[in-house]
Amino acid sequence: MAELKSRRVVLKDYVEGYPTEAHMELLPAAPVDEAEDGSVLVKNLYLSCDPYMRPKMSRPLHQSYTAAFVPGAPITGYGVSEVVRSSTPGVAAGDLVWGMTGWEDYSVIKAPFTAMLTKIQPDDGVPLSYYTGVLGMPGLTAYVGFHHIGSAKPGDAVFVSAASGAVGQLVGQFARLMGCRVVGSAGSKEKVDLLINKFGFHDAFNYKEEDGDLAGALKKRFPDGIDVYFENVGGKMLEAVLLNMKVHGRIAVCGLISQYNLTAGEKEADVGVRNMTSLVAKRVRMQGFIEPDHKHLYPEYRAWVMPHIKEGRVVYVEDVADGLEAAPGALIGLFHGRNVGKQVVKLTTPDTE
Amino acid sequence: MAELKSRRVVLKDYVEGYPTEAHMELLPAAPVDEAEDGSVLVKNLYLSCDPYMRPKMSRPLHQSYTAAFVPGAPITGYGVSEVVRSSTPGVAAGDLVWGMTGWEDYSVIKAPFTAMLTKIQPDDGVPLSYYTGVLGMPGLTAYVGFHHIGSAKPGDAVFVSAASGAVGQLVGQFARLMGCRVVGSAGSKEKVDLLINKFGFHDAFNYKEEDGDLAGALKKRFPDGIDVYFENVGGKMLEAVLLNMKVHGRIAVCGLISQYNLTAGEKEADVGVRNMTSLVAKRVRMQGFIEPDHKHLYPEYRAWVMPHIKEGRVVYVEDVADGLEAAPGALIGLFHGRNVGKQVVKLTTPDTE
Structure with missing residues (x-):
């Protein structure tokens, strides 16, 4: 396999007030780190923009349930990905998964986040992006x-x-x-x-x-x-x-x-x-x-909601931004209410070979 | 029995800000109303001053769980009383009771408050005033x-x-x-x-x-x-x-x-x-x-707390004001934190015969 290269969106500095494009930066493609033992290398397909990400952009003052982002490091969040390589049991190359990933073309997912990856059945008949929303x-x-x-x-x-x-x-x-x-x-x-x-x-x-x-x-x-x-x-x-x-x-x-x-x-x-x-x-x-705190209810929830989706009783409206370069603007827009429906970013990974 | 006469403390007008002596008035003794069928005539022994009484002194703007006091009518609240006459089953002359009563020497308690009267065993070995506090x-x-x-x-x-x-x-x-x-x-x-x-x-x-x-x-x-x-x-x-x-x-x-x-x-x-x-x-x-909302738990609570009181593991500090004429000042003091412990008013009913 040719060397993989990945662009990434990093937080430049902590935010006070509304985040702007100046707070984030898209770094050019660079080689992807070697995957450590127990990690999962994924190609990201969809990234999720969620309100809880805003407190993580602030300088950490008070203890919170979620650690602050690290300036200079890629922003992290929920996403849907395809597994490229895996040394984690139960996850194999070619699998589709959702969970916590990075705002980059390829991510190396490590513990404890590897344990949170949930496999998606490719033939389940719903759009993959739904795993950042109604099914996520x-x-x-x-x-x-x-x-x-x-x-x-x-x-x-x-x-x-x-x-x-x-x-x-x-x-x-x-x-x-x-x-x-x-x-x-x-x-x-x-x-x-x-x-x-x-x-x-x-x-x-x-x-x-x-x-x-x-x-x-x-x-x-x-x-x-x-x-x-x-x-x-x-x-x-x-x-x-x-x-x-x-x-x-x-x-x-x-x-x-x-x-x-x-x-x-x-x-x-x-x-x-x-x-x-x-x-x-x-x-x-x-x-x-x-x-x-309620992850254990996911199987119960999925079993309940899936028939409602398939039979049209539950619909889901998404606002899809196109490409990693659009991710910062999509996240910023969320805090101004610019999105109509769930804000997703669809990645169109450039060919890296 | 000679005609009973009763003094009463009435709310003169609705209060905004802190209540003062000018908001309440002690009216001189006047004959007690004839007790209607189903009512209970009591002689009040202790009156309770409680923070929840303050919202009842305000002009009613929003729906609350407790109706506002009526200007010109006696203030009402929890108290300990001795039954003088009763046409309510289960309550008889001479009984000691606690429940909702009026800020007056004698009160005629009517439905639905008659049903809330709880009998006190005279030989239970705790001060009667405790029924406005730890046992109330x-x-x-x-x-x-x-x-x-x-x-x-x-x-x-x-x-x-x-x-x-x-x-x-x-x-x-x-x-x-x-x-x-x-x-x-x-x-x-x-x-x-x-x-x-x-x-x-x-x-x-x-x-x-x-x-x-x-x-x-x-x-x-x-x-x-x-x-x-x-x-x-x-x-x-x-x-x-x-x-x-x-x-x-x-x-x-x-x-x-x-x-x-x-x-x-x-x-x-x-x-x-x-x-x-x-x-x-x-x-x-x-x-x-x-x-x-939790009255049904009173028997359970009383059974639990009584041994703690009798064996000294739970103590109770009261701030006792003396006489109906001291009641307005005691209630006012509560909102300035002047009381040390539970604020009670002990009535010393003048001889009315």
């Missing part, structure tokens, strides 16, 4: 958050923010399948249309067009209150939701994207959440969660 | 919040705010009994001494003497983080706690006394809680609760 981390996130953390029941009134995103679009559909009434919020007319016409939300609204009265927007759509809030944004939306929760309501805190790009000064100045007394008055349970 | 609502609140909502386990690192109060002092002792390491915060040196020397907290601090660095005060006392936070105050303390929670920590939200006396303007200006992203990073469960 965002899918299990939606499933765990809605069913387990949110303890959703048929008939519940469900609200989802960032509802057209990788996770939100699934929560809405899972809620509809369970017989809940589900309302979503998003940041453009196009997304609101998608929520209602494509994903089957019962109602939806553009949070930018409610004259700042988010509590009123929710009151109108949930006159009897919200049983389950699937939280993706935080800040003012959370404040408004707290005023509109039903007694014994549940808030599954998946993410707080409104907070990730605040500068230190902005955090200091204005991002507190008011209305916390509603937690007591309404006896609300509010619980943060992350998908890695 | 605050006791069950501490038990449910710590064991059930907080899911405390032996060895847990436990933090309690407002730790010398009616509920906090019990949470600290229950934590010690379970084999947890427990730290409390309070607002004076006297209270901090009480926490360590009387209630057996392992450590304690005066939140007013930490130069505003509550997060640092907690970090010093919980270098490995907090497993269970029993929340009584909210605001800045909650912000600091969020930064110091352990992964999979639990926050039992009992009350948020820092918020109750804020004016509308103050609420608008500055009371948001930051650091909510810790909920996700640490996968924290934060849950509001109120004692009335």
Whole structure:
């Protein structure tokens, strides 16, 4: 085999505020490191852009569940890859896998990430890119958050923010399948249309067009209150939701994207959440969660969701950027809500021989 | 029986900000209403001052779990009483009871509150006033919040705010009994001494003497983080706690006394809680609760706590105000932290015959 060469996207320096193209750099193709014993060499096919990646771009101040990226090293994230060489048992050349990989043409995956690689059956009849979304981390996130953390029941009134995103679009559909009434919020007319016409939300609204009265927007759509809030944004939306929760309501805190790009000064100045007394008055349970804690539920989730996908009851909208060179812009766009649906990057690896 | 006359403390008008003596009035003795069929006429012996009473003094804006007081009508709350006449089955003249009563010498208790009256065995060997505290609502609140909502386990690192109060002092002792390491915060040196020397907290601090660095005060006392936070105050303390929670920590939200006396303007200006992203990073469960939802656990709680009290493993400190005329000042003092221990009012009913 000819020597493999790989381009890579590295973080140039830690980010404060919104990330820009200047924070990342695409390095020209260089020889791929020799694969150590126990590692897996993969060719990356799809890379996933996810909100949780933003805190990893910040200078690490507080302990987090996920280590910060290292300036100068490739950005890492979920992806779909083809195995080139493997010295890990159970994974062989030619296998398709999904898991944590690097933002590069080829990656050498080492422990502990080799153990997290999940094999994909090539003939399973769904697009490979779905393993960065509905069949990957965002899918299990939606499933765990809605069913387990949110303890959703048929008939519940469900609200989802960032509802057209990788996770939100699934929560809405899972809620509809369970017989809940589900309302979503998003940041453009196009997304609101998608929520209602494509994903089957019962109602939806553009949070930018409610004259700042988010509590009123929710009151109108949930006159009897919200049983389950699937939280993706935080800040003012959370404040408004707290005023509109039903007694014994549940808030599954998946993410707080409104907070990730605040500068230190902005955090200091204005991002507190008011209305916390509603937690007591309404006896609300509010619980943060992350998908890695619930990996053991993946087989159960996959078995449940696969027939829904194949028979058209669950659809999935992706926003596909083309090529590794487009990856930084795709990730940046996520934090401005430019993506419509799950943001993926499709790699078109240059011939290296 | 001679005609009974009763003084009463009424709310004069709704309160904004801190309540003052001007918001309440002690009305002179007037004949007690005829007891309707099914009601219970009681002579009040002890009245309880509790933080939850403050939201009931505000003009009702939002739905709450407890109705607002009615201006001109007596303030209501928990108390210990002796039954004078009863047309409710199971309750007879001469019985001692605890439950919801009025701030007056004599009260006519009607449905649904008659069903909430709990009989006290006169020979049970504990002070009657304890039924406003360790053997009443605050006791069950501490038990449910710590064991059930907080899911405390032996060895847990436990933090309690407002730790010398009616509920906090019990949470600290229950934590010690379970084999947890427990730290409390309070607002004076006297209270901090009480926490360590009387209630057996392992450590304690005066939140007013930490130069505003509550997060640092907690970090010093919980270098490995907090497993269970029993929340009584909210605001800045909650912000600091969020930064110091352990992964999979639990926050039992009992009350948020820092918020109750804020004016509308103050609420608008500055009371948001930051650091909510810790909920996700640490996968924290934060849950509001109120004692009335858990009444069915009272017999279990009483059976558990009674031997601890009798054998001296659980002690209870009360701050007893003397006479109905002292009740408004006692309630007001609670919101300024003037009480040391559980605030009770002992009634010395004037002879009315």
